[in-house]
Amino acid sequence: MKKAISIFWFRRDLRLTDNAGFYHALKSGHPVLPLFIFDKNILDKLPEDDARVTFIYQTIADLKKELQKHDSDLLVKYGKPEKIWSEILGDYEVAAVYTNHDYEPYARERDDNMAEFLTSEKIAFKTYKDQVIFEKGEILKADKTPYTVFTPFYKQWHAKLNPFYTKAYPTQKYYKNLLPCKDLPLPSLKEMGFEKSKLSFPKLSYKSKLDSYAKERDFPALDGTTHIGLHLRFGTLSIRKAVRDAIEAKSNIWLSELAWREFYMSILWHFPYSAADSFKKQYDKIKWRNNESEFKAWCEGNTGYPIVDAGMRQLNQTGWMHNRVRMVVASFLTKHLLIDWRWGETYFAEKLLDYEMASNVGGWQWAAGSGNDAAPYFRVFNPELQTKKFDPKLEYIKKWVLEFGTKKYAQPIVEHTFARERVLKVFKEALANS
Helix, strand or coil: CCCEEEEEEECCCCCCCCCHHHHHHHCCCCCEEEEEEEEHHHHCCCCCCCHHHHHHHHHHHHHHHHHHCCCCCCEEEEECHHHHHHHHHHHCEEEEEEEECCCCHHHHHHHHHHHHHHHHCCCEEEEECCCCCCCCCCCECCCCCECCCHHHHHHHHHHHCCHHHHCCCCHHHHHHHECCCCCCCCCCCHHHCCCCCCCCCCCCCCHHHCCCHHHHCCCCCCCCCCCCHHHHHHCCCCHHHHHHHHHHCCCHHHHHHHHHHHHHHHHHHHCHHHHCCCCCHHHHHCCCCCCHHHHHHHHHCCCCCHHHHHHHHHHHHHCCCCHHHHHHHHHHHHHHCCCCHHHHHHHHHHHCCCCCHHHHHHHHHHHHCCCCCCCCCCCCCCHHHHHHHHCCCCHHHHHHCCCCCCCCCCCCCCCHHHHHHHHHHHHHHHHHCC
């Protein structure tokens, strides 16, 4: 008779240390087999050179090596989870499956289906909070409804924060409970239809940035941000560690940025329709121009607005864009060109290494005025003023727009004052009729 085991299913938590679900699996009383599934439902929609797949693949290879040091291994599968789980249950006697919560619409549907399937097989499916400090109904107004504006959300988030919520899970103490196994196969990138990306990935070395973060974070020519988005997205960094480091460094601005991420996750959880539709529903009545040639110029960084073009070229070449510039380019697309925020959100989803649905949708809707923002719709970023304020010596622009200042550089795609008046008129008309 096969010996019963627990399985820990890695998803957006690709680390052994301080991992909530992994910790509970290791304490389950059964030997633990770690598992990762390259999910065809997700991968089939991605281009073959998607850099995030390379990052995940390299991280998975590292996890395997780490587990092998403890006489165990990582079971790696490629396919559709529902089919793979049927195969796994044929190969192993599974007592329980452990994993961590995910809040995106596809993940919620997948996990609901998994819970139903495993329950029908009399297997426990246990999931835990791991990628946020507070989730779901933990931060609510007095009337038990979710916050829809950041500042009051953050006040309660910060007031509730204490060492209990940021304490690390001591997984290392229980590695002896891993299932002894070795030489489990790892499918190659090529077998899964992908090639190794040429992009480089940010290292996890952000602590030295925290002292100067508040002063330098808005200036794109400086390397003043932490570049941890990718690591939080795939869980190679624990959010509890990040928050502890923010508190230790007294970096309140950075702490509030971590809370913004949780605010947007809360919005996506409580209002899942906002992943594809305007949070403020009346904004779905806006008559977008959606000019395809102008969208192409924006994507390629040929709008004739230097800071916009610099940002888009940085994104296209590196898979990353400075946070301040993300706001500028998003405002430009939605307000100057009157192109639907969903077009920009989709483009960022394809290109950003640190793409996080909740933050990306939230940021785009903030820029368009249709999301969670106390400011009214008539805020239109002036790219020229943004440049004077945040790239006064044009260092960022000159780095990315090599033909800047020559006759080869594109003429402005639209005149700022005209664009501002046009968008205010269109928004006003749409909202007046709602």
